[in-house]
Amino acid sequence: MEKMEHIIPEEQVGERIDKVLSALNEEWSRTQVQQWIKDENVLVNGQKIKTNYKCSINDQIVINIPEPEELDVVPEEMNLEIYYEDHDVLVVNKPKGMVVHPAPGHLTGTLVNGLMAHCKDLSGINGVMRPGIVHRIDKDTSGLLMVAKNDLAHESLVNQLVEKSVTRKYKAIVHGVIPHDYGTIDAPIARDQKDRQSMAVSDNGKKAVTHFQVLERFNDFTYIECQLETGRTHQIRVHMKYIGYPLVGDPKYGPRKTLELGGQALHAGVLGFIHPRSGDYLEFEAPLPAYFEQLLEQLKINH
Numbered sequence: 001m002e003k004m005e006h007i008i009p010e011e012q013v014g015e016r017i018d019k020v021l022s023a024l025n026e027e028w029s030r031t032q033v034q035q036w037i038k039d040e041n042v043l044v045n046g047q048k049i050k051t052n053y054k055c056s057i058n059d060q061i062v063i064n065i066p067e068p069e070e071l072d073v074v075p076e077e078m079n080l081e082i083y084y085e086d087h088d089v090l091v092v093n094k095p096k097g098m099v100v101h102p103a104p105g106h107l108t109g110t111l112v113n114g115l116m117a118h119c120k121d122l123s124g125i126n127g128v129m130r131p132g133i134v135h136r137i138d139k140d141t142s143g144l145l146m147v148a149k150n151d152l153a154h155e156s157l158v159n160q161l162v163e164k165s166v167t168r169k170y171k172a173i174v175h176g177v178i179p180h181d182y183g184t185i186d187a188p189i190a191r192d193q194k195d196r197q198s199m200a201v202s203d204n205g206k207k208a209v210t211h212f213q214v215l216e217r218f219n220d221f222t223y224i225e226c227q228l229e230t231g232r233t234h235q236i237r238v239h240m241k242y243i244g245y246p247l248v249g250d251p252k253y254g255p256r257k258t259l260e261l262g263g264q265a266l267h268a269g270v271l272g273f274i275h276p277r278s279g280d281y282l283e284f285e286a287p288l289p290a291y292f293e294q295l296l297e298q299l300k301i302n303h
Contacts, residue, residue: 237264
């Protein structure tokens with residue numbers, strides 16, 4: 001059983017415990033958190049509490065996360081945007097707001113549910129909850145994902161990620177005007193010691209490298225392209241915050257006053273990899289989603 005801890009900051013004082021905890025991790029539903037509280041898997045200052053408990057400053061919350069049950073994932077018919085597919089791999093353009101794979105308490109509406117309705121053959125290396133999934137993008141990040149349809153493809157794609165030979169380019173809009181045209185952020189990332197549901201730059205972290213290029217500057221904002229050399233959780237979001245240019249709309253790493261976009265302005269636009277069977281290099285590009293285009297137009301008008 002995994003254990004996580006969270007200390008209540010000033011801005012969460014007075015909020016219900018189930019609301020606070022479900023906001024810590026996009027894969028935790030409020031219903032699931034309420035069940036953990038009822039099962040006494042959540043303690044506040046060492047005491048069991050009810051689901052309507054209101055948080056106080058510096059409350060020490062300990063969450064004992066139960067082992068995920070091996071549950072059947074239900075195929076769901078979805079209008080998936082498939083960019084490429086053969087017997088080994090599939091490339092899909094994930095919309096903003098969609099979770100990649102199910103988790104206990106959040107079993108439907110994910111990309112995996114849609115993939116299972118679309119094709120019956122997905123690799124089994126990551127178990128029943130994450131069939132075919134070799135890498136993820138955050139719920140509110142849109143863009144391209146490669147999916148393995150068998151174990152041979154899965155191992156090949158994972159090895160390419162480890163070897164840093166996969167091309168992954170993201171478009172983003174950040175707060176502030178970046179003065180230089182190019183940059184590389186080489187700063188290790190680990191779990192944030194103050195907030196276990198967030199990541200942070202840390203001397204004890206894993207190596208993380210992001211290259212960026214400025215595409216356009218506006219009043220108080222910059223439109224950039226980032227290329228990942230490594231693929232740490234929330235890497236671009238953490239790195240851009242670290243250098244003082246956090247992503248627009250980011251509820252976790254952005255400033256308190258940001259644009260309301262329902263999540264960060266981040267799009268995984270380019271994905272390239274070597275085909276596991278043929279050895280050919282394949283590269284795909286997905287256009288910016290409508291909300292992103294509209295935001296750019298608005299920034300140009302204001303500029």
